Amino acid sequence: MTPLRIFQRLAATFSILLLPAALQAADRVTILYDAFSDSKEMVKDWGFSALVEHDGKRILFDTGNNAEIFQRNVKSLGIDLTKLDFVVISHRHSDHSTGLTYLLKVNPAVPVYVAREGAGMFGGSLPNSFLRPAASLPAKMRYFDGNYPAELPTGKIFDGGNFILVDKLTEVTPGIFLVPTTSKTPGTLELRELTLAIKGPRGLMLVDGCSHAGVEEILQAAAAIDSRFHILFGGLHLVTTPEDQIDLLVTNLKNKWKLEKIAPGHCTGEAAFLRLQKAYGEDYYYAGAGTRLDVP
Helix, strand or coil, X not given: CCHXXXXXHHHHHHHHHHCCHHHHCCCEEEEEECCCCCCCCCCCCCCCEEEEEXXXXXXXXXXXXXXXXXXXXXXXXXCCCCCCCEEEXXXXXXXXXXXXXXXXXXXXXXXXXXXCCCXXXXXXXXXXXXXXXXXXXXXXXXXXXXXXXXXXXXXXXXXXXXXXXXXXXXXXXXXXXXXXXECCCCXXXXXXXXXXXXXXXXXXXXXXXXXXXXXHHHHHHHCCCCCCEEEEEECCCCCCCCHHHHHXXXXXXXXXXXXXEEEECHHHCHHHHHHHHHHHHHHECCCCCCCEEECC
């Protein structure tokens, strides 16, 4: 190696060491699963999954609708699922959770954060008060002969899995939060959902699954961490929403919530893609399957 080449390598090394940490390791979001893409390597399917990289942490958010497609897309992108800090499953719908069957084969011990539900598919328990005792009944007609356990454990549909149940705002690791919300919408009434929120110098980076509670409800809940919203990824559940309501929401995102940038996907819907792109201009980021986006 020539002296000039040695000098160039040393200069590059020292320049990296002297850079601020925020510039050395930018946040990155890689979309692993969605029904639209500009990559021939990705299999398109209804569902959502993303890999979020922040401050040296690697977080898998959701696992898509089909374990084989999830596996293929992950391998096409060269993603190593054995090197994850933790996983977030936004909610129990199959288009966000089915890929867990593959994930748990390759990384069975990884912590998986899920929304706590009374009889959820990821396990948990119900209080024994749920049984509403009627002491006058004969023992053979009473649950557990009237000798109730302290709690009623609920089963889970996945073999194994290090599931961690979340029912309140939770800081998983410094600056990385899970924001729980509950849907009040007919059809998904009482469905519980988790949003990933990462606090940075410019506000929050949010990753949603489907926004079943409504994206404005999610922003309101996340404001307990930071009222500045830098960028939002994921599904806004506007596929069937009337266009006038979409227009109102887009206006609110821009003017009321001051959301700076948006990278929508999944159930946001084509009508909303169109309106969000028009409203946000260069602050609208394409986020189809296969997209790797360094967060600006």
